Each structure stands twice: as C-alpha cells, then as structure tokens.
Amino acid sequence: MKYFRLIWKNAWRKKIRTSLTILSVFVAFLLFALLSAIGFAFRGGVDVADAERLIIIDKVSLINPLPMSYMNRVAATDGVESVTHASWFGGYYQEPRNQFGQFPVDPQSYFDMYPEFKMPAEQFEAFKRNRTGAVVGQELAKTYGWKVGDQIPIQATIWTKADGGRTWEFQLEGIFSTDDPRGSTALMLFQYDYFEEARAFAKGTVGWYILRVAKGADPIQVAKAIDLQFANSPNETETSTEAAFAQSFTKQFGNIALIVTLILGAVFFTLLLVSGNTMSQSVREKIPELAVLKTLGFGDRTVLGIVLSESILIMLLGGLLGLGTGWLFVQGLAKGMAAFLPGVYLSPAALAGGVAMMIGAGILAGIFPALKAMRLSIIEALARS
Amino acid sequence: MSEILARLEGVSRIYQKGKEKVEVLHELNLEIPKGDFIAIMGPSGSGKTTLLNLLGGLDKPTAGTVTVGGAELSAMSNSQLSHWRSTNVGFIFQFYNLLPVLTALRNVELPLLLTDFNSKERVKRASIALDIVGLADRAKHYPRELSGGQEQRVAIARAIVSDPSLLLCDEPTGDLDRETADEILRLLQVLNREHGKTIVMVTHDAQAADYANRTLHCDKGTLEAKEAA
Ligand SMILES: Nc1ncnc2c1ncn2[C@@H]1O[C@H](COP(=O)(O)OP(=O)(O)O)[C@@H](O)[C@H]1O
Ligand SMILES: [Mg+2]
Numbered sequence: 141m142k143y144f145r146l147i148w149k150n151a152w153r154k155k156i157r158t159s160l161t162i163l164s165v166f167v168a169f170l171l172f173a174l175l176s177a178i179g180f181a182f183r184g185g186v187d188v189a190d191a192e193r194l195i196i197i198d199k200v201s202l203i204n205p206l207p208m209s210y211m212n213r214v215a216a217t218d219g220v221e222s223v224t225h226a227s228w229f230g231g232y233y234q235e236p237r238n239q240f241g242q243f244p245v246d247p248q249s250y251f252d253m254y255p256e257f258k259m260p261a262e263q264f265e266a267f268k269r270n271r272t273g274a275v276v277g278q279e280l281a282k283t284y285g286w287k288v289g290d291q292i293p294i295q296a297t298i299w300t301k302a303d304g305g306r307t308w309e310f311q312l313e314g315i316f317s318t319d320d321p322r323g324s325t326a327l328m329l330f331q332y333d334y335f336e337e338a339r340a341f342a343k344g345t346v347g348w349y350i351l352r353v354a355k356g357a358d359p360i361q362v363a364k365a366i367d368l369q370f371a372n373s374p375n376e377t378e379t380s381t382e383a384a385f386a387q388s389f390t391k392q393f394g395n396i397a398l399i400v401t402l403i404l405g406a407v408f409f410t411l412l413l414v415s416g417n418t419m420s421q422s423v424r425e426k427i428p429e430l431a432v433l434k435t436l437g438f439g440d441r442t443v444l445g446i447v448l449s450e451s452i453l454i455m456l457l458g459g460l461l462g463l464g465t466g467w468l469f470v471q472g473l474a475k476g477m478a479a480f481l482p483g484v485y486l487s488p489a490a491l492a493g494g495v496a497m498m499i500g501a502g503i504l505a506g507i508f509p510a511l512k513a514m515r516l517s518i519i520e521a522l523a524r525s
Numbered sequence: 526m527s528e529i530l531a532r533l534e535g536v537s538r539i540y541q542k543g544k545e546k547v548e549v550l551h552e553l554n555l556e557i558p559k560g561d562f563i564a565i566m567g568p569s570g571s572g573k574t575t576l577l578n579l580l581g582g583l584d585k586p587t588a589g590t591v592t593v594g595g596a597e598l599s600a601m602s603n604s605q606l607s608h609w610r611s612t613n614v615g616f617i618f619q620f621y622n623l624l625p626v627l628t629a630l631r632n633v634e635l636p637l638l639l640t641d642f643n644s645k646e647r648v649k650r651a652s653i654a655l656d657i658v659g660l661a662d663r664a665k666h667y668p669r670e671l672s673g674g675q676e677q678r679v680a681i682a683r684a685i686v687s688d689p690s691l692l693l694c695d696e697p698t699g700d701l702d703r704e705t706a707d708e709i710l711r712l713l714q715v716l717n718r719e720h721g722k723t724i725v726m727v728t729h730d731a732q733a734a735d736y737a738n739r740t741l742h743c744d745k746g747t748l749e750a751k752e753a754a
Contacts, residue, residue, distance in 0.1 A: 142638050149626035432622045435583060436636045436683075437611025439604055518583050522618070523574070 143442075147449045150426065158454065161418045165458025165501075166465070168411045169494060173466020175400045176490040177473065193253065194363055195385040196349040199376040203228070205345030206375050214349055217365055219357030224249035227335070227347030231294040231308065233284065240280055241327040242294060243347075244335035253350050256318045257325070263288065263314030271334045274310035277325025278317040279474075288312055294328075302340045350382075408501065415505035419451045423509035430513050431521035444514040451506025452499055459498035463491060530690060530723045531557040531580055536589035537746075538575050549575045551746035552589070559690070562717040562724045564734035567743030573727040576743065577693045580725060581614045582606040594690060611639045615684025619696040621676040623668040623683075629655060630664040633682045640687065654682040657720075658712060674705035681712060685722070692716065694726040698733055710736040 152158055196214065198204035205227070215223045229242035247268045251257060259267075259275065267273045276286060286292065290312045300306055310330055318325050336343060351366075353359045363379035370377045423430070430443055438446075467486050474484040538550040549572040557563060557580075565573050578584035579591050582598045583606075591598045594613055598606060623632045633651040642650065655661050658678040668676055677697060684692055694713065698706035714736050716722045726737060734740045742749045 142644070145631060146624075146627065146635075146638075153626050428622065429624050432624070433635070434607065435581075435610065435616050437607050437609075437639050439607045442639075519578055522622075 143446055143449070147446055147453060150422070150446075151450045151453050153422070153425070157418060157421070161415050161454055162458035162461070164411060164414050165455055165498075166462040168407045169459040169462025169498070170466045170469070171407055171462075172404060172494055172497070173463050173486055173490070174469060174473070175404060176494075177466070177470040177484050177486045179400045180487055180490070181484045192353050192359065193382045194351050194353060194359060194366075194379050195382055196351065196366060196377050196379045197385070199367075199378045202348070204375070205342055205347060206349065206377065208344045208346055210349065210370065210375075210377075211346075213369065214351055214366060217362065217369065219354050219362040219365065221352045221354040222249065222252060223349055223351045224253045225332070225346040225349045226250065227332070227345075228298075229294070229296070229335070230298050231296045233292065233294060236295075238284075243327065243329050244332040245329050246332050247329070250329065253352060256320050257316045258319060259314045259316035267313040267331075270311060270313055271331055272310055273313040274328055274330040275314040275316055276312065276328045278315055279324060279326040280328060281312075281315045283326070286312055286315075288314060292328075299335070300340045301338050303338075304340075308338075408497070412501060412505055415451065415454060415501070416508070418454070419447070419506045419509040420512075422450065423447060423513050426513075427516065427521050428524070430516055431518045434516065434518045435522070440514045443516075444510045447510035447513045448503060448506045451510070452502030455498040455502035455505070456495075459494065459501075463494050467491075528559045529556050530559040530561070531555075531591075531593040533579070533586075534590045534592075536579065536586045536591060538572070538579065538584070539587040548746055550579075550586070553746070553748060555741075555748060557723060557725065559723055560717070560721055561739075562714070562737045563726065564737035564740040565725065565727045565743055565748075566729065566731070566734055566740055571743045572746060573743050574695055576748075577695055577725065577727060580691070581616060581693045582610050611636060612687050613689050613691065615681075615687075615689045615692045617677070617680050617684050617692065617694040617697045619699040621668070621673075621680045621700075623676055623679055625668050628665050628667055629660060629671065629679045629682075632668070632679055633686050635683060636687045651682070651686055654686040655679070657685065657716075658682045672705075673701050674708060677701065677705075677709050678712065681709075681716070685716065685720070690721075690723055692722050692724045694724065694728075696727055696729065698728065698730060703732075706730070706733065 196206065196210075198206055208225075211223060211225065214220060224246055226243040226245050229244060230239075231242055232239050247264070251259075251264065257277075263275070267275050274292060276292075280286070292310045292312055294308045294310065296306045296308060299308075301308070310328075316325065332346070351362075353362050359381060363381075366379045367377050430447075433443060433446075434440075470484060470486045533553050533555040536550055536553040536555075537548060540547045540549055553576075565576065567573055575584065579586055579598075580593065582591075582593070582601070585591075586599050589599070596609060596613070598609070601609065623629075624635070627635075630648065630651050633654050634647050637647040637650060640647075652661065652664065655664055658681050660675060660678050660682065663671060663675060663679075666675075668679070671679065681697075692713070697713070698709050701709060710733055713724055713726065717724050724737075726733070728734055
C-alpha cells in the first residue's frame with residue numbers, strides 16, 4: 141500500500157507517546173492471550189469433544205458408580221458400536237498438591253475408544269500384559285520426569301486397598317501422546333482388573349461408560365434408548381455427549397468465563413481511552429499537515445483512511461506483540477500447570493479473535509479523530525497555521 | 526500570450542462572521558493568459574489569499590464563475606475539486622508546509638501517490654523535480670535539516686511534480702532573507718519562462734513583484750492593474 145510510509149512515519153512522530161500506547165496495547169493483548177488460554181482449560185476441553193462419543197453416568201450424581209453388568213447391555217443396544225469404561229481414582233503422587241487424573245480402564249477397549257491417544261505398539265502390549273502396569277500422557281511424564289520402567293507409587297484418597305494399604309504401586313509401561321494440539325495428556329491410566337481385585341469396596345462397579353455411536357446412528361436417539369433401558373432400575377443413567385459431559389464437569393469451577401470476560405472488558409475499555417486519546421492528540425498536531433494533503437488533492441476518504449490506518453497500525457503493533465508473547469507464555473504455562481489445570485491452550489479461534497479485536501479497537505479509537513480530519517476545512521486550517 | 530488559462534467573472538466572496546457579512550471580493554473580473562506571471566500586492570486582509578483559494582479550487586465564490594483550463598471550478602463538487610487540484614495546480618506557501626516526518630524526496634512524491642504511477646516511476650519523477658529546483662543532493666534530508674530557502678525549493682518541487690499548468694504562491698518569500706528570496710524568485714522565473722508555468726504570486730515585497738510580468742493591486746475587494754514602474 142503506497143500510503144504505508146506516510147502512515148508509519150506519522151505513527152512514530154512522537155516516539156515516546158507511541159511507545160507508551162503500544163505498551164498498553166501490548167499488556168492488554170498479553171492478558172487477553174493468557175486469560176483465553178486459561179479460559180480454554182476451564183471450559184474443560186468442550187471444544188475437543190467428539191460428537192460420536194457418548195458418556196453414561198449415574199442420573200443422580202457423577203460420583204455414584206454404575207454396575208459393571210451394564211457393559212454388555214449397553215453394547216447390545218441398537219446404534220452402539222463399542223463401549224468402554226473408566227473410573228475416578230483421585231490419588232496423588234508423593235504430595236497432595238501433585239494431583240492429576242488417574243483412571244482405571246480396560247486397556248484395549250479404552251484405547252480403541254480414544255484413537256487420538258498414540259503410543260508405540262510394544263509399550264501398549266507391555267501395558268496389557270502387566271497387571272500393575274500403567275501408562276501416562278506425555279505432558280505428565282514431562283512434568284514429573286518419568287521414564288518407561290519407573291516405579292510410580294500413587295497415594296489413594298478414596299480407594300483403600302482390601303489389605304488396608306493406601307499406596308498403589310505401578311510400573312510405567314508406556315507414554316502416550318495426542319496428535320490433537322488442543323487435547324490434554326496430563327493423565328494416568330492403569331488396569332481396571334487390578335483395581336477391581338485390590339480395592340476394599342464398591343466392587344463390581346465402574347465410574348462411567350463411554351460408547352461410540354455407530355456410523356449413521358443418531359447420537360440423541362441412542363442416548364435416549366440407553367437411558368430408557370435403565371429407567372426404574374436402582375441406577376438410572378444419564379447419557380450425554382462428551383461435550384455436554386465436559387461442561388457439566390467444569391461447572392464446579394464457577395463461572396470463570398464471566399470473570400475472564402469482565403476483566404478483559406475493563407482492560408479493553410481502558411485501552412480504548414488511552415489509544416483514543418493518543419489518536420485525537422495525533423490528529424490535533426497534524427491539522428496543518430492534513431490540510432496540506434487535502435490541498436494537494438488527497439480526498440476526504442483517503443484522509444479518513446490514513447488516520448484510521450495509523451490507529452489500526454498502533455493496535456496491531458502492540459497487539460501482535462502481546463499475542464505473540466502470550467503464546468510463548470502459554471507454552472510454558474501449559475507445562476507448568478499441567479498437573480492442576482490440564483488443557484491450557486491458546487486456540488487458533490482465540491488468536492483470530494484477538495486480531496479481529498485489534499482491528500476493531502483500532503477503528504473505535506481512531507474513528508472520531510479520523511472523521512474530524514476528514515471534515516477539516518482546508519481554508520480554515522491553513523489560515524490558522 | 527493570447528490563450529486564457531484562468532478567468533474570473535463577477536466573482537464575489539462573502540464571509541459570514543457571526544451575524545455580520547464581510548464581502549472580501551466584490552464582483553471581480555480577471556483574465557490570466559497562459560504563461561503569465563502575475564504579482565498581486567495589497568494590504569493585509571484585502572482578500573489576496575481568498576483570491577488564490579478561488580483560483581486553486583480550495584474555495585468557491587459566493588457569486589460569479591471561476592474557470593481554469595476549461596474547467597468551471599465554481600460548479601464542481603468538493604471531491605471533483607480535490608481530484609482537479611491533484612493534477613492542475615501547484616500551491617506554494619509562505620511557511621513551506623512540508624511534512625516534517627518525510628524526507629525531501631518523499632515530500633515531493635506526495636502528489637504522485639494520487640496517480641497510478643508505480644513506486645519506481647514516482648521516485649524518478651520526484652527526483653527530476655528536485656533536480657529542477659537544484660536540490661538533488663538533499664533528497665534524503667528531512668525538512669528540519671534544511672534551510673528556509675531549501676525548504677521552499679522542496680515545496681516548489683512538490684508543486685511542480687505532477688506538472689500542473691498553474692502555480693499559486695502565497696507570499697513565497699515572506700519568511701526568507703533578501704538573498705534567499707531572490708534565489709527563489711529567480712527559480713519561479715525560470716519555471717515561468719522555461720517550463721511555461723503560469724504563476725500567480727501574492728507578495729508584500731515590491732522587489733519580488735519586479736520578477737513578475739505585471740502587478741495587480743488588491744484593495745477593498747477589487748483589483749487594479751498597476752503597471753510596473
Ligand atoms: N474562513 C474565513 N471566515 C471568515 N472570514 C475570513 C475567512 N478567511 C478570510 N476571512 C477574512 O477575509 C478577509 C481577507 O482575508 P485574506 O484573503 O486572507 O486576506 P489577505 O490574504 O489579503 O491578507 C480578512 O478580513 C479575513 O479576516
Ligand atoms: Mg494572505
């Protein structure tokens with residue numbers, strides 16, 4: 141664009157003022173990046189949910205277990221392609237603050253259900269063979285520096301063993317990763333058979349079932365059929381999509397999204413005041429020059445565009461710097477917080493939204509000064525100078 | 526010198542100052558032949574700048590018609606005038622009015638941004654214009670690094686870069702010392718004689734007026750010819 145030099149030079153006329161404005165834009169978008177990424181984690185991976193996977197939980201409460209006997213009945217329901225199950229172990233590693241998800245599962249059917257989790261075949265085979273074996277996600281292995289072959293003791297908070305012990309020993313047989321950059325792998329899986337045999341109570345139950353809907357079947361109809369099947373039994377079920385499940389699971393964190401929105405709203409309001417002020421000062425200083433441009437034949441709309449572009453440019457400079465720095469932070473944060481808050485992730489949608497906000501804020505901050513510049517009377521402006 | 530470049534017919538310009546009406550120009554008639562170099566003198570507030578603004582399509586008369594190079598400016602819309610100015614007229618001001626953030630070359634290039642020339646062509650033409658005013662070696666200098674006379678030369682280069690037939694100068698030497706003023710006036714004379722530019726120059730300086738072909742005296746809203754002594 142041929143006006144770029146003029147716009148760029150105009151933007152840097154007052155270096156300190158422009159730098160300070162850019163700094164405030166930078167801070168706003170850095171915050172935006174961090175809060176978006178954390179907000180993403182609190183939405184509990186709703187965005188990564190697979191529409192073809194349904195979750196069956198107890199109708200009364202998520203923490204009520206379901207009978208193991210449901211497995212075959214679910215599998216036999218029309219429209220169900222496959223079923224697996226998982227349970228909540230809720231232990232910690234060495235210290236209570238080292239919490240992360242641990243789930244007793246049936247290895248073969250669980251990994252069939254979650255094809256996005258990838259692991260070397262020989263590690264998977266070793267896991268299936270070892271009754272007290274476990275596998276962990278890459279994120280978790282990195283956090284604690286675990287390698288295949290390590291002995292990992294997990295302290296139970298719920299599941300005391302039949303022998304009264306609270307320490308469950310596992311051998312790390314494999315480390316899995318995910319090819320979906322949004323998916324968290326901060327979890328540990330071990331054999332349900334071992335869990336079932338060793339635990340002191342609630343035998344013959346699982347935490348929840350996960351099923352895959354057959355191709356062509358309607359997930360809503362399948363969910364209805366399953367819940368109907370177990371109606372009026374001691375354990376009525378509630379079947380929902382993975383997304384809905386993730387959402388209900390994270391409601392416990394309160395309305396984090398609202399808080400995030402409020403903070404960002406305040407930040408951006410301030411930002412608009414600061415940059416709007418910068419732009420109106422900038423135009424005020426340039427009135428004689430804008431009049432000269434008009435004298436030379438620059439049209440009203442061109443002058444409007446030049447002033448607006450300057451405002452947008454300042455937003456983009458600070459904003460992209462802020463988003464970029466935020467992105468780097470989030471990489472580190474995601475690792476550091478994997479244990480407490482898995483799924484910290486700056487999504488492409490958030491990045492695109494950020495850029496759209498920069499342009500929007502640039503227009504908002506610049507529109508009134510730009511209109512003033514556009515309506516400027518050449519004769520009056522020149523007479524004054 | 527028979528072809529007429531600009532013609533003012535019955536031109537009045539009335540400004541509204543609050544409730545009061547001020548008639549700055551009163552039923553003015555003027556013909557400017559192609560290739561003429563006119564000096565306009567007169568006391569402050571006599572309407573000299575107003576006259577230039579009308580000739581340059583920056584302002585419209587309250588009554589009468591202004592025609593320049595076959596275009597009736599008094600009948601054109603603001604955006605038509607804006608477009609017309611970009612190729613038909615060059616302005617030179619007392620205080621140069623260069624953009625401080627741009628180098629001499631980029632200041633001169635400004636009017637060409639409104640054309641379809643590519644970047645290379647624009648720079649080439651701006652360099653030629655700078656060469657004509659004798660400042661080829663100052664192309665990369667910013668206005669603050671130039672003397673007043675040099676700044677005015679850059680402004681002149683900017684005024685001629687899109688090759689307009691009419692140059693309007695509002696006290697172009699008003700801010701310069703005698704010697705520098707004479708240099709600028711000689712340059713305007715060269716542009717008039719060798720490049721065929723028609724020039725209308727407002728000045729307070731009788732010596733400056735000597736460079737023109739003729740001098741008009743502006744007072745109380747009317748123009749009077751005042752033959753050079
Ligand atoms: N935009 C305007 N509004 C009202 N009055 C104006 C305006 N521009 C000029 N005038 C008045 O018109 C008169 C002539 O102004 P001008 O043409 O600038 O005079 P000169 O250039 O000869 O000094 C002055 O009295 C001035 O105050
Ligand atoms: Mg004047």
